[in-house]
Amino acid sequence: MQIIVQKTLMKLMLVCTRICLRLCVILWVCAAPAYSADLEGIRFGENSDHTRIVIDASQAIKPRTFMLADPYRLVTDLPQATWNSKQDVKALGLVSGIRHGLFTGDIYRLVLDLKSPAVMASSFALAPNGRYGHRYVIDIKPTSRQSFLAEVQKTRPLRPVSTETASVPFNPEAKKRVGGKRVIVLDAGHGGPDPGNLGVIGVHEKVITLKIARAVRDELQRTGRYDVYLTRDRDIFHKVRERFRIARRRGAELFISIHADAINKPSVKGGSVYNLSETASDKEAARLAVRENKSDVIAGVNLEEADDEVSGILIELAQRETMNYSAQFAEILVGELKREIPMLRRAHRFANLGMLKAPDVPSVLLEAGYLTNKKNARLLNSKDGQKRIARAVRRAIDRYFNQMAALGR
Numbered sequence: 001m002q003i004i005v006q007k008t009l010m011k012l013m014l015v016c017t018r019i020c021l022r023l024c025v026i027l028w029v030c031a032a033p034a035y036s037a038d039l040e041g042i043r044f045g046e047n048s049d050h051t052r053i054v055i056d057a058s059q060a061i062k063p064r065t066f067m068l069a070d071p072y073r074l075v076t077d078l079p080q081a082t083w084n085s086k087q088d089v090k091a092l093g094l095v096s097g098i099r100h101g102l103f104t105g106d107i108y109r110l111v112l113d114l115k116s117p118a119v120m121a122s123s124f125a126l127a128p129n130g131r132y133g134h135r136y137v138i139d140i141k142p143t144s145r146q147s148f149l150a151e152v153q154k155t156r157p158l159r160p161v162s163t164e165t166a167s168v169p170f171n172p173e174a175k176k177r178v179g180g181k182r183v184i185v186l187d188a189g190h191g192g193p194d195p196g197n198l199g200v201i202g203v204h205e206k207v208i209t210l211k212i213a214r215a216v217r218d219e220l221q222r223t224g225r226y227d228v229y230l231t232r233d234r235d236i237f238h239k240v241r242e243r244f245r246i247a248r249r250r251g252a253e254l255f256i257s258i259h260a261d262a263i264n265k266p267s268v269k270g271g272s273v274y275n276l277s278e279t280a281s282d283k284e285a286a287r288l289a290v291r292e293n294k295s296d297v298i299a300g301v302n303l304e305e306a307d308d309e310v311s312g313i314l315i316e317l318a319q320r321e322t323m324n325y326s327a328q329f330a331e332i333l334v335g336e337l338k339r340e341i342p343m344l345r346r347a348h349r350f351a352n353l354g355m356l357k358a359p360d361v362p363s364v365l366l367e368a369g370y371l372t373n374k375k376n377a378r379l380l381n382s383k384d385g386q387k388r389i390a391r392a393v394r395r396a397i398d399r400y401f402n403q404m405a406a407l408g409r
């Protein structure tokens with residue numbers, strides 16, 4: 001009897017050891033970082049008419065480079081790379097500006113603005129030497145507009161698929177609420193290589209919009225009445241239209257794109273709420289639409305890519321109803337925001353904004369205030385300011401859906 005017990009115990013111990021070993025392997029695999037190169041900086045050099053761009057990295061990198069016209073840009077995509085540098089990159093020679101950031105799930109993107117048309121004269125990798133580590137060198141030289149345009153065609157990228165959007169399943173049934181919860185999608189404006197406006201307090205719009213979006217999400221989730229999704233919960237780029245696609249795929253009943261404005265008058269402060277309209281409500285709204293719609297250009301998106309997501313929907317019918325609901329929500333939101341933060345005198349405005357074009361999801365764009373006004377920028381960047389906005393948005397959403405419920409929707 002004792003021997004049988006001992007044998008069983010031994011077997012049990014063996015099984016336990018095996019399970020432990022397997023667990024360790026699984027944990028080790030999960031914890032091990034995926035292959036990723038650290039980008040350690042970008043340097044520029046001038047040599048006769050050539051401009052040299054040197055990317056420093058922790059290991060050998062193989063960028064993919066292409067050109068875009070109007071404005072002239074050179075875009076370099078680095079798969080599996082992360083920026084790991086505090087260096088303040090200064091453009092030089094044929095390059096007039098540079099932006100960088102996470103473009104999709106695993107591609108780090110550098111966007112170089114060119115002063116005039118230029119093409120790649122050569123590009124090559126360099127192995128470490130005594131002074132430098134791994135480098136990738138791109139030499140560019142001036143060219144005519146015509147040959148630049150030819151280069152644009154030649155280097156055309158394949159349509160990039162955002163892994164983040166693709167991972168969101170399209171679910172038209174989602175609007176049939178599970179557990180009575182309404183679905184809200186919050187869109188933190190800008191991100192990755194598109195930083196948005198730079199505030200007088202030195203913080204970019206993309207940072208502030210994400211803080212506000214998170215505060216609003218937390219406030220809404222605490223009520224237990226809403227399922228809330230963010231289009232991004234980190235510093236990553238989404239195309240303008242991808243933002244409302246995420247809302248549609250989530251089956252959202254409301255989409256709020258969050259931004260912060262800038263103007264060359266430091267005294268101007270206050271928030272505003274925008275609805276979609278072909279014609280802008282005023283000059284400033286028209287200028288704002290130009291700025292906000294520029295996001296794709298800033299992040300180096302090829303605008304010629306076909307956009308077929310919305311075709312096949314009875315746009316006119318759906319859009320008319322959607323626009324009515326969008327306007328109702330905007331009115332309520334302006335009223336609630338006025339109780340918490342400074343708002344512009346005419347705070348409900350209209351503009352042709354790409355992110356508001358979902359034909360079947362009521363949408364508004366909230367410009368929470370001006371980053372060019374010190375007090376306003378500080379408020380938006382503060383926990384208190386973010387909480388105030390979150391409270392106002394929550395009350396507005398409650399009121400809006402109460403109205404909807406009264407209409408049997």
Ligand SMILES: [Zn+2]
Nearest residue numbers: 189196259260
């Ligand atoms: Zn913005």
